Amino acid sequence: MADIKQLERIASQVRRDIIRMTHGAASGHPGGSLGCADFLTALYFEVMNHKADFQMEGKGEDLFFLSNGHISPVWYSVLARSGYFKVNELATFRQINSRMQGHPATHEGLPGIRVASGSLGQGMSVAIGAALAKKLNGDDQLIYVLTGDGELQEGQVWEAAMFAPHHKVDNLIVTVDWNGQQIDGSNDDVLSLGDLPGKWRAFGWDVLEMDGNDMKDILKVLDKAKARTGKGKPIAIMMKTEMGFGVDFMQGTHHWHGKAPNDELAEKALAQLEETLGDY
Amino acid sequence: MLDQIISRGKKATRDGFGAGLHAIGQQNPDVVALCADLIGSLKMQAFIKDFPERFFQVGVAEANMMGIAAGLATGGKIPFTGTFANFSTGRVYDQIRQSIAYSHKNVKVCASHAGVTLGEDGATHQILEDIGLMKMLPGFTVINPCDYHQTKLATMAIAEHDGPVYLRFGRPSWPMFTDENAKFEIGKAILMNEGSDVTIIATGHLVWKAVEAAKQLAQEGISVELINIHTIKPLDDEAILDSVSKTRCVVTAEEHQRHGGLGDSVAQLLARKMPVPMEYVAVNDSFGESGKPDQLLAKYGLDTPNIVAAAQNVLKRKAVRV
Known part of the structure; x- marks a missing residue:
């Protein structure tokens, strides 16, 4: 039985890390990172079967791919907090000679990262390839991938969306961070996504919906998703989140998509987020 | 020495690729192949017939193909992607750049119908910029063999090389003049x-x-x-x-x-x-x-x-x- 309170406490620390990292770098993407803090905490601290010692091939374990690489702060924080590297290294985010690049990369050898992402629309394809490799290797573990919603405007996503059901890639759980916001405004203002769950269903996916800022719902839906793998269809979770969730002045707006808080606002944000595991 | 270099029949370099892919498929169970709706043009039929579980038809979706190849490589496979040179490079440059080159994935981008000798299809398909594009990517190896035999040997050799490779070959039937038993060494003139x-x-x-x-x-x-x-x-x-x-x-x-x-x-x-x-x-x-x-x-x-x-x-x- 998952300790929801404990997971929420971890997510609070992850949110503190996100604010401190983007403030420290005076750049980066806090909005989407905050929105996905609960989901990534659930994945790494409860849902995924992953090994502490990082190996690129990841045989015999669940793997996670981040397609919307700009929310790297949340991923770096969760990776550090779950033991892939020392949390102090988070202080190097976006600095020269860091393993923590602005967008995730394998080039510097940061444990936990298996492919570079940031140029949008590519992660689902990579995750499908990793899922096919698992099948070829007789490995029954799962592949998780997170994609943004604005990112769905990239055509490659729909190439991948067509491929996975056709090839019965049923060891794959795609989650869409459906916060409705992107750099230039809301999805509806920039380029409407229309009936998102309906689109995925029409492509042949088993579609679930989830409140990505409610730990209890996240665990329930991810459990359901796992139970529905191996049945001939890939799984897609439409995850409703609020960009900037957890910090009142960042919440529900696109303004903090790619902007770091200054000293004053960082302090204001941190006052709203309990330090639970100790700051780096 | 020059007099001894003679044409001993003609075959297309892409046939050499098909033969090499099949041969290396037999030797190395990690070799997998992907194609974007051009199986016949790429001469991949022999591989597909003998190793159907290691072949993935991607459809007319080259960007997705490059990403899937990167994922397969992450899982320890050695993916060979097959499509025309134009669609192997210019069309998917950013996918190759980020998911393959920058991520150092062991993907072999295999490209047929390069250059003007593609012929009647015209300039939309006759890429003449691909060597330049691919050699600019850090860590990429770029190989352009000259005849059937050399293409077959190159195809087999790149499977043993750890790192991304661009293998460029062509459509027309072309003189065969190199030694089919030569040793192919990447980077050796x-x-x-x-x-x-x-x-x-x-x-x-x-x-x-x-x-x-x-x-x-x-x-x-x-x-x-x-x-x-x-x-x-x-x-x-x-x-x-x-x-x-x-x-x-x-x-x-x-x-x-x-x-x-x-x-x-x-x-x-x-x-x-x-x-x-x-x-x-x-x-x-x-x-x-x-x-x-x-x-x-x-x-x-x-x-x-x-x-x-x-x-x-x-x-x-x-x-x-x-």
């Missing part, structure tokens, strides 16, 4: 003829044209040192410098734009290490068009007489310098 007056460095289909040119030049009393340079990156600096230190002038020949191709790689090396007169046989900042391969090679200045003329010109320039 092949000295096809020793000579003393001029070095001709050729890649891909134009190696055969360079052989023909060298024979004609020999009749004029000009001694050609002929280098078959299947690997454009990493370039075999030593072989080139050894030859040029003797001949003191160079002609490069390739079925590619002058900008960014083999010639530019050779020029960069010589500018740094051994400046000498040099001529390019390459397409001069232009797109191709529909036509027969031979007509197109002639029209775009890539034929045997162009190589002969380039050698004569460079020899004149050398004489002036001396």
Whole structure:
């Protein structure tokens, strides 16, 4: 039985890390990172079967791919907090000679990262390839991938969306961070996504919906998703989140998509987020 | 030595790819293949027939194919992607750049129908910029074999190389003149003829044209040192410098734009290490068009007489310098 309170406490620390990292770098993407803090905490601290010692091939374990690489702060924080590297290294985010690049990369050898992402629309394809490799290797573990919603405007996503059901890639759980916001405004203002769950269903996916800022719902839906793998269809979770969730002045707006808080606002944000595991 | 280089029948380089893929598929169970709706053109049928579980039909979706290949490589597989050269490079450059090159994935991007010898389909499909595009990607190996045998050997060799590779080959039936049992070493130029007056460095289909040119030049009393340079990156600096230190002038020949191709790689090396007169046989900042391969090679200045003329010109320039 998952300790929801404990997971929420971890997510609070992850949110503190996100604010401190983007403030420290005076750049980066806090909005989407905050929105996905609960989901990534659930994945790494409860849902995924992953090994502490990082190996690129990841045989015999669940793997996670981040397609919307700009929310790297949340991923770096969760990776550090779950033991892939020392949390102090988070202080190097976006600095020269860091393993923590602005967008995730394998080039510097940061444990936990298996492919570079940031140029949008590519992660689902990579995750499908990793899922096919698992099948070829007789490995029954799962592949998780997170994609943004604005990112769905990239055509490659729909190439991948067509491929996975056709090839019965049923060891794959795609989650869409459906916060409705992107750099230039809301999805509806920039380029409407229309009936998102309906689109995925029409492509042949088993579609679930989830409140990505409610730990209890996240665990329930991810459990359901796992139970529905191996049945001939890939799984897609439409995850409703609020960009900037957890910090009142960042919440529900696109303004903090790619902007770091200054000293004053960082302090204001941190006052709203309990330090639970100790700051780096 | 030159007299012994003769055509022993014709086959397309893409047939060499198909044969090599099948052969390496038998030897290495980690080899997998993907295709974007061009199985017949890429000659992948033998591999698919014998290893159906290791083949993935992606449909007309090249960007997705490159991403899937990167994912398969992450899981320890050795993916070979197959489509036309245009769709293997320009169309999917960012996917290759981020998911394969920057991520150092062991993917083999295998590209047929490169250059004008694709023929009748015309300029939309005749990519002449691909060598340049791919050699600029850090860590990428770029190989452009010259005939059926060399393409087969190259296809097998790249499976054993750890890292991303661009393998470029073509559509037309083409003379077979290399040794089918030769050892293929990535990055190692092949000295096809020793000579003393001029070095001709050729890649891909134009190696055969360079052989023909060298024979004609020999009749004029000009001694050609002929280098078959299947690997454009990493370039075999030593072989080139050894030859040029003797001949003191160079002609490069390739079925590619002058900008960014083999010639530019050779020029960069010589500018740094051994400046000498040099001529390019390459397409001069232009797109191709529909036509027969031979007509197109002639029209775009890539034929045997162009190589002969380039050698004569460079020899004149050398004489002036001396």
